[in-house]
Amino acid sequence: MNIPGSDIPFRLVEEAVPAPGRGEVLVRVRASSLNYRDPALASGHYPYPMEPERVALADGAGEIAAVGPEARRFAVGDRVASTFFPTWYGGAFRQVPEMYVTTRDGWLTEYKVVDEDALVAVPAHLGFEEAAALPCALVTAWNAVRGAGVGDVVLTQGTGGVALFAVQLARALGAEVVATTSDPAKVALLEKLGADAVIDSRATPEWGAEVLAATGGHGADLVVELGGQSTIAQSIAALAYRGTISQVGLLGAAGAGLDLAAFFGKQAVLRSIPVGSRSDLEDALRVVAAREIHPVIDRIFDFDDATAAWAHFSAPGRVGKVVIRH
Template sequence: MRALNISEPWGLDALTIVEVEDPKPGPGEVLVRMRAVSLNYRDLLMVGGMYGRGPATGGPITPFSDGCGVVEAVGDGVTRLVVGDRVATMFFQGWISGPPTLEKAQTALGHPIPGAGRELAVFNQEGLSKVPEFLTDHEVATLPCAGLTAWRALFEDADLQPGDTVVLQGTGGVSVFGLQFAHAAGLRTLITSSSDEKLARAKALGADHLVNYRETPEWAKPVREATGGRGCDFIMEVGGGGTIEQSMRAIRIAGHIAMIGVVAGAGSGFNPASLIGNAAKLQGVFVGSRDMFEAMCRAIDLHRIRPVVDKVFPWTQARTAFEAMRAGEHFGKIVLAF
């Protein structure tokens, strides 16, 4: 079989396809033929040699945490799945339920566990989950990281009620999932983007308020205006240092900011006194457990929510897909098909 590999000196030029032996499942393990994987910002960092707590060393790494595939064989003692089941890979192979721990966080696909970027892969049965039948393989591949991160931020960590106002930053995978989930739950949504075209697409998905942050860099003002001066109840913060100051100005007293990404760079930071002054909650979010994933899938099934797949490339064109991600060309998710 073939697999994607990345190692020193890192970078897109170092991304290669290698031939390796077909894996075989051991006790408690499942052999999956991959059908699709989706790209996350984390994968771009990994290919660039940055992941986890600092620069990567050595290698090689098989990238990608998010995949959809079909079970081809099972090892002794497997009870969760049978041959022919269509499954998604869990981002954290060892986080089944309960709160996060260091041990659970050390079971992420891509690193330290070889990822889903290969034609055949063996996983522990506990690290896989069945998925809604109505979704395509490409759509399923978007769920394990982006979908689950948005779900956890909105419904596991925040205390939101129908009619509350949530702000989604940008139109990448997590934010678009957040828009779809929030709309289905009866939440009022405001989404930001630098592109009027992308804002129009967000409007079609149910966004109530639209802000072009290039035209309105002080986007906290329209958030305040949309909420009668009160501020929003929740912000999906994906920019990091480059956007946190505006988030602090937009959030209501005792509101919730879910810190998910740092795609806007370091920025100028913010004064911690702002957090104290409005008693807001700032919480880091890194994906979620298998239990959370399965709860999300039940909601997706009920509301017939279709993940937004913007671009699909053959998996052998992973470099082209990463270049599209780096350029910010996508609305929603980018997927590689096997």
């Protein structure tokens, strides 16, 4: 399905099934999922512009339907998922790689030809709908918590896809997890996923002090920062001395912003997380497979209901990923 400029809903387009070329494979797409970037792209608020008439959504999963000449990584019938950046295989992020929906067609389609190197194998314990929830949120969460381990405290924010994966991955790495949420009804879910303590950020606006109290005055060694300007002040307050903030999102428009004096006083490290490479995703998937981690899926829509999925994703109260079954 194409996004016609910045208009919603999608426009359904019928085309012939493509054939894979040299080094390419044809994927029968079985599911796709939405991310925060999707409405931002459609509304023109994403840092990189979207070319008109692009097929939507960067995250997808399916099975290999055909293999082109000299393609050797996968065989017909193999289950695969997309990588967020189709040409970033590993190494340092030195320039913006190509991205789905901005310069390449996305995954909201029944069949898709891609370079075989732009795919990863799906862990055996996951279905297609679950696999489609992985490419963006999982690798982002993995790079955000990478390096944490036994004896560390990781602080997460909210119940979006990245936040929930961050809780699960941090626990899998052996870290203690403190989570914040503005909805008391979501406390039980965060605890079920492995959070050792959950703080109601709406009831306690100065939740940084609560994180310190919950950790015996130590604070968080690593913060998965999603709110941006609206939450960064409390994240610094919650931070342990010489702790690290992994800046993932900028979801909050209003707030005190970054206090450089407070940041310097904690001798903190601030790192931005540009999603991740194929190698990063494969590293995360090894942990997912070993611990049989499942993504949290809020709701699954049928392909013909893609517009309803878009509306549901944009509505408040969602927990986890919104997936489209193809």
